[in-house]
């Protein structure tokens with residue numbers, strides 16, 4: 596049997612590498628979610644609010660400035676809790692949970708970060724803001740009469 600030319604072997608090797616690597620790469624694209632009770636999630640959110648409060652409020656809701664990493668956000672009819680302040684160039688793993696009905700999470704600086712929110716199921720959204728400014732978190736799924744006003748500021752500051 597004749598030996599296959601080297602470039603042909605290289606070609607097949609590249610195909611195999613692609614077949615193995617492509618699904619692995621795509622997997623990181625699939626939104627992550629996990630089941631969690633509302634009380635447990637609320638406790639994590641309150642601990643974060645207590646630890647990273649800025650002392651400021653927006654519409655009566657505390658503004659927090661957490662370090663990069665895990666950040667908790669609760670959705671309810673018809674608002675979000677707490678108000679988040681993030682820094683440019685930092686990576687946040689936002690855990691979002693609905694307290695009541697189905698909502699949609701969307702943020703005005705990253706249109707790829709839209710998620711459907713079900714009660715008792717936290718969605719993880721990876722965010723890395725790039726430009727300082729005042730953005731908004733909005734509800735992207737009709738949830739009741741005041742759905743259109745279900746929005747909260749998301750403040751992005753320069754890196755400190």
Ligand SMILES: [Cu+2]
Nearest residue numbers: 698734738745
């Ligand atoms: Cu909503």
